Amino acid sequence: EGNEYYDKTGVIKMPNESALGNWGLMISKHSKHKEVALEFIKFRTSKQVLIDQNKALGAIPPLIEAFNDEAVTSKLMGNEAALLTLLKDSKPRPLSPFYGEIASVIQNNVHSVITGVETPEKAAEELKKGIEAVFK
Missing domain, CATH: 1.10.287 (Helix Hairpins)
Incomplete structure (x- = not known):
């Protein structure tokens, strides 16, 4: 609505799972600051930070509570249900040095x-x- 592409685009599920992308957060077993790292991860993956990231970058929040926020869903051009299915069915990319x-x-x-x-x-x-x- 208000977007010339609103009724000309859509989202469908791939034949197989979609791959999760972006950044995976982890704490190295060698870290000297595991507690601080955990606090950062909690902050970085919090509902409000993910909503703010969506506002700034358009990134779909992986946290369902953030995904369902009106500030996020209002920009999904009617594709909320399809995107939510993709989010729930996504799998991590394979762990491989290659x-x-x-x-x-x-x-x-x-x-x-x-x-x-x-x-x-x-x-x-x-x-x-x-x-x-x-x-x-």
């Missing part, structure tokens, strides 16, 4: 198809080669 390299190969090849630089077939070949090269 994840960054593999993600880069995937991103570059998908981008090349989307921008018309490569055909899907050529990008698939390059994707296979790129991922195989990570493990050599």
